Amino acid sequence: MNQPRTDLHAARRCDLEQHFCPGGCGRAVPNDRYACGPCWRKLPGHLQRSIGRTAGDPVLSPARTCAFTAAVTFYTALFSGPTARPRRDGG
Numbered sequence: 001m002n003q004p005r006t007d008l009h010a011a012r013r014c015d016l017e018q019h020f021c022p023g024g025c026g027r028a029v030p031n032d033r034y035a036c037g038p039c040w041r042k043l044p045g046h047l048q049r050s051i052g053r054t055a056g057d058p059v060l061s062p063a064r065t066c067a068f069t070a071a072v073t074f075y076t077a078l079f080s081g082p083t084a085r086p087r088r089d090g091g
Contacts, residue, residue, distance in 0.1 A: 022068075023075050034071070042078065047071050 021027045023039025034040065034051050043051075047070055054064035 022072055024079055034068070039075070043071055043074060047074060 016031075018028045018030050021029045021036045021039050023035045023042060025036060025039055027036040027039075029036050035043070040048065047067070050067040051071060054061065054067050057064045
């Protein structure tokens with residue numbers, strides 16, 4: 001039996017005009033922005049500028065792909081670095 005969608009489902013849904021923030025916060029972000037404000041401000045300036053320079057490039061251009069990959073790598077390191085909290089289950 002199908003259950004009705006809750007507000008949480010609607011809030012987390014992304015459509016063609018938005019995407020999930022790559023910073024890991026789960027917020028929906030308009031496609032004309034890379035990340036939500038708080039996650040964008042976590043990125044070092046050189047990565048922000050790199051992404052900004054590729055704003056008009058095709059989605060899969062090498063420069064844009066490189067800039068986005070570098071930012072995702074930064075976010076991944078941020079969440080799995082030495083200051084990341086260990087999981088309670090020991091994993």
